[in-house]
Amino acid sequence: MFNKLKEAFGLGSKKNVILAPVEGEVCPLSEVSDPTFATGILGKGVAIRPNRGRVVAPANGVVTIMFDTKHAVTITTDTGAEILIHIGLDTVNLKGEHFKSYVKADDRVKAGDLLVEFDIPKIKEAGYEVITPVVICNSDNFPELQTITGKAVKELDEIINI
């Protein structure tokens, strides 16, 4: 009965939704100029052209990796999706500069918790693209994965259904 009610309100079916970790323009992964992302080697997903330098948790889960360089973070969601959020391209070379992290590996997070802040103008000034791939690394486990692209999103708008 309770489950039926939850479903009726769309709550039951929402548990496998990945929300936008960054505010910006969502585009297909294939538009990313780095082939590692564009060809889906790292998994299926989307890319966001950010217009705000904040990354929040895209679902409830646990931080699995916070890179020392803070340019990338992975979350394993409570539903088993392994999400990589990679801020910018080749930004590993910045060695943490212009990034600030708010969580560490093994931290439990709720959708919307702040993970990383990054300085868009400074990163661009340093010569790097800020486009941010959001990839489900174990997307093979989710054959029905669907992405929602070609639109502007705020933090926590839906971007991927798994």
Add this chain to the structure above:
Amino acid sequence: MREIKYVIKDEMGIHARPAGLLIKEAGKFTCTINIKKDTKEVDAKRIIGVMGLGVKQGEEITVIFNGPDEEEAAKTVAEFLKSNL
């Protein structure tokens, strides 16, 4: 079983791109391929595991192959490491 050791030369260590390329190579083989750093051992065919090792420049990894095509896998991965990491 085959085992190779390699010291990472890439200044940035095993970050997202080389990790992605490495799992793509590993995925071509049916044998199991594990990567070990210190006491932590992960499946070389799983991106999160490989990135999660956080291997840095100057650190040594051991790659362990187990299965029918382990010889060829070891050769391919050794070459990959040499030219990419």
